[in-house]
Amino acid sequence: MKILHLETSSRNCSVSISEGKTLLSTCEEISESLNQSEKLHRFVEWALEGASLTLRDLDVISLGKGPGSYTGLRIGASAAKGFCFGLELPLVASESIATLAHPFLGKEYDVVIPLIDARRMEVYTAAYDGATGKVLEPTTNKILSENTFEKYQGKKILFVGDGAKKAQELLVQQDSTFLSEVYPSSRYLVDPAVERITLQQFEDVAYFEPFYLKDFHGVKKTK
Missing domain, CATH: 3.30.420.40 (ATPase, nucleotide binding domain)
Structure with missing residues (x-):
């Protein structure tokens, strides 16, 4: 096929x-x-x-x-x-949005969060279990604040997508990686x-x- x-x-x-x-x-x-x-x-x-x-x-x-x-x-x-x-x-x-998360699943991250820039401080986003790929949060649009993803505090998080750049400047996350040049x-x-x-x-x-x-x-x- x-x-x-x-x-x-x-x-x-x-x-x-x-x-x-x-x-x-x-x-x-x-x-x-x-x-x-x-x-x-x-x-x-x-x-x-x-x-x-x-x-x-x-x-x-x-x-x-x-x-x-x-x-x-x-x-x-x-x-x-x-x-x-x-x-x-x-x-x-x-x-x-799932294609942003796909290449990073099954690696060292607990949670993979794709972020697509939707202008101003808004993003399209979802959340996936880094080990299994299970959807933790379905695709939605959010206004970023420093506490937007606080429920995942303490986990090793990957933020990926062109919305990760503005997220990195704002979010308070301890063990996080930000990859903004991924589409x-x-x-x-x-x-x-x-x-x-x-x-x-x-x-x-x-x-x-x-x-x-x-x-x-x-x-x-x-x-």
Whole structure:
């Protein structure tokens, strides 16, 4: 089963191809300009070339559904729907925030807390048991304060994601590590995508919407 994985919820425009749980290729780039609309389809082309496949070889489309950048999520969802409708393929969608925690589970941390910057002092966040990967807190948005994660005081904590930088300046945590230069990646959509495919947890492509978590607030121009 050959799967195209798309992740556009952050500054990392990321595309991967897998055959089941075997990763075949990844093409991704972190950019401050959030220009996924310019890169995504080119990265799909390069990822397919790296896997020696064509679009017609694909069986499923996998998408990182957010939360994250509103614009990035719209671009990813539109592309995923286009591939699904055009190629008559099913869609599975997984939370982008989980891809931040995934590479750090089963290591030396008691708790892994991904933090996605949601502007000002707000973050999108969740909490995972560092040993088992069990969800300790489901994905939500929080206003950071020095006591936001005090329930985990005394544990060895990893804060990971672009929201970790402002968290490090504020949080009072004794045994904590902060990694702010880490972004959601399509390569970590592989395992959850296969699990959803096995359980037949496919999205309704026509009605699918990204996991925005909060309403979009645009900026109104003044004359």
